[in-house]
Structure formats: C-alpha cells, structure tokens
Amino acid sequence: MVKIIYFGIPGRAEVARLTAAIGKIEHEDKRVDFEEWQKLKQEGWAPFGQLPVLEVDGKYLAQSAAIDRYLAQRAGLLPADPWKAAQADQAYFFCEDVWQTLYPSFKIKDPEEKVKARQELLAGALADKLKLLSKVIEGRAGKFLTGGELSHGDLAVFCNLSTLKSGWLDGIPKDVLNDYPVLKDFRNSVAAVPAVAAFYADAKNNDDIRTTGFRADA
Ligand SMILES: N[C@@H](CCC(=O)N[C@@H](CS)C(=O)NCC(=O)O)C(=O)O
Missing domain, CATH: 3.40.30.10 (Glutaredoxin)
Incomplete structure (x- = not known):
C-alpha cells in the first residue's frame, strides 16, 4: 500500500x-x-x-x-531511454530554479511590498526563467517534453505553471501565461490529458487553487 x-x-x-x-x-x-x-x-x-x-x-x-x-x-512515466529520462529531469529540476526567484518574496511581510517585489520579478528574473523554459519547450521533439509520451517532467512543468497562474501568489496575475504562449499551450495540453482532466474534475480537487490554476483554460 x-x-x-x-x-x-x-x-x-x-x-x-x-x-x-x-x-x-x-x-x-x-x-x-x-x-x-x-x-x-x-x-x-x-x-x-x-x-x-x-x-x-x-x-x-x-x-x-x-x-x-x-x-x-x-x-510507466519515467522514460526507459536514459537520454529521455534526463530530458524530463532537466525540466523537472528547472522548475525549482524558477521558484528560487520567488522564494525571497515569501519572506516579505508587508503585502504591498510583496506585490511590488513580485511585479519586479515578473519583469526581471522570473521573466528570464520563463523565457528559457519556453525555449526548451518550443524545441521539444513531440507533444510532450521527451516526445509522444507523458513523463514526470511534463507533470512538473504543468504543476508549477498551474500554481503560478492560480492566483495563489499575490502579485502574480492569473493571466501571467498570456505573455508566454508556448508555456500556455503546453500547460493546456497536459491539462487535457484525460487522466489529468479527470483528476481535476474530482470533487476533492475543486478548491480555489486547483480550479483556477490546474484545469485547461476555457
Ligand atoms: N526539498 C524538500 C522540501 C520539503 C519542504 O520544504 N516541505 C515543507 C512544505 S513544502 C514542510 O514540510 N514544511 C513544514 C515543516 O517544515 O514542518 C522536498 O522537495 O520534499
């Protein structure tokens, strides 16, 4: 179990x-x-x-x-091919690099200061990371990061982008991915995987963060 x-x-x-x-x-x-x-x-x-x-x-x-x-x-989501598994891993671990830009803002107590800091990140360090991620995703070999098959790398990118656009982070707008069409389309294609869509259709997963952030865009 x-x-x-x-x-x-x-x-x-x-x-x-x-x-x-x-x-x-x-x-x-x-x-x-x-x-x-x-x-x-x-x-x-x-x-x-x-x-x-x-x-x-x-x-x-x-x-x-x-x-x-x-x-x-x-x-069966870890690619058997070592190169593909590593490609999935590079995207998985880059998500942590994206979050590294945001972590200091969690420590800011003043709500206005926090929003201001995150808006600066959206125009600076966070934007730089999202552009790099877009580039890697744009160069992918198929529908998903390692080709035609879904992997843990795709799920990590999906979850992190979904959290980013969920409205959970004050200062990061829900339409943040509109500036990153490659990321937006990619997130939507993972959200549309039937088992992923079914997960977010389940009543236990219809809280605010998941409803706003994790479903496919209407
Ligand atoms: N590197 C660890 C980080 C784990 C972590 O930071 N956990 C936090 C929640 S996200 C936690 O347990 N906080 C409560 C505590 O430290 O007691 C991982 O990826 O699992």
Missing part, C-alpha cells in the same frame, strides 16, 4: 498525486493540516522532518523529487 502524505495544497505533492492517479497505483492521498502535522512531526517517521513523505509498505521516503521519480517509474 502506498500513502502520499502532504498538506492539502498542490505544492510539492501534486506531481506524486497525478502520477499515482495516471498510473492507477493503489494509494491513499492523505492530506493533513498544519496543526495535525505539528503533532505527526513529533512521531519522528518523516526522514527529514518535512512533507511530502511517501509511505510504501511501512517504509518512508522523503524529498519530492525522489518520491516523484519512484512513482513515475512504477506508473
């Missing part, structure tokens, strides 16, 4: 959730709130004291990238 343990937000567990759903891996999607987590943390089973954690047959695995790769392999 597999259990994905994380907070309710998409955050660092959404690729795992989607992968398990797409791969029809029997699993429990355990969503905890912050108070519950404070108690669970004391139990000491989380390898590095953080979430997400994947429980597999009573063993615990931490680090979202390790969890996602493990589940992708089980789900």
Whole structure:
C-alpha cells in the first residue's frame, strides 16, 4: 500500500498525486493540516522532518523529487531511454530554479511590498526563467517534453505553471501565461490529458487553487 502524505495544497505533492492517479497505483492521498502535522512531526517517521513523505509498505521516503521519480517509474512515466529520462529531469529540476526567484518574496511581510517585489520579478528574473523554459519547450521533439509520451517532467512543468497562474501568489496575475504562449499551450495540453482532466474534475480537487490554476483554460 502506498500513502502520499502532504498538506492539502498542490505544492510539492501534486506531481506524486497525478502520477499515482495516471498510473492507477493503489494509494491513499492523505492530506493533513498544519496543526495535525505539528503533532505527526513529533512521531519522528518523516526522514527529514518535512512533507511530502511517501509511505510504501511501512517504509518512508522523503524529498519530492525522489518520491516523484519512484512513482513515475512504477506508473510507466519515467522514460526507459536514459537520454529521455534526463530530458524530463532537466525540466523537472528547472522548475525549482524558477521558484528560487520567488522564494525571497515569501519572506516579505508587508503585502504591498510583496506585490511590488513580485511585479519586479515578473519583469526581471522570473521573466528570464520563463523565457528559457519556453525555449526548451518550443524545441521539444513531440507533444510532450521527451516526445509522444507523458513523463514526470511534463507533470512538473504543468504543476508549477498551474500554481503560478492560480492566483495563489499575490502579485502574480492569473493571466501571467498570456505573455508566454508556448508555456500556455503546453500547460493546456497536459491539462487535457484525460487522466489529468479527470483528476481535476474530482470533487476533492475543486478548491480555489486547483480550479483556477490546474484545469485547461476555457
Ligand atoms: N526539498 C524538500 C522540501 C520539503 C519542504 O520544504 N516541505 C515543507 C512544505 S513544502 C514542510 O514540510 N514544511 C513544514 C515543516 O517544515 O514542518 C522536498 O522537495 O520534499
């Protein structure tokens, strides 16, 4: 039995959730709130004291990238070809580089300052990363990053772009991807994968972030 343990937000567990759903891996999607987590943390089973954690047959695995790769392999979403797997990985890990530009803004307490800082990022460092990502995606070999088959790299790009456009980040507008048509089209093509669309049609995934950010654009 597999259990994905994380907070309710998409955050660092959404690729795992989607992968398990797409791969029809029997699993429990355990969503905890912050108070519950404070108690669970004391139990000491989380390898590095953080979430997400994947429980597999009573063993615990931490680090979202390790969890996602493990589940992708089980789900048939990790390309067997080493070069394709690495291409998927380069996009997966670049998503973290995109977030690196935003992290300092999370520490800004004043709401107006925070919005201002993010607007500057949208014209600067964040824009630079999104342009680079557009270029790599534009040069892809097929519908998805590694060709015709969906991989964990596609899901990571999808989840991160979806969060970006969800309205969850004050200062980042919901139409942010209008300036990046390649990213917008790519995100929509992953959102339209039947198993992905089915995941967001499920009542447990119709919260504000997912409804605004993760479905295909109308
Ligand atoms: N590198 C880790 C980062 C994990 C992480 O930062 N987890 C945060 C939530 S996204 C967390 O557990 N925060 C609560 C805590 O530290 O107690 C990963 O990718 O899994």
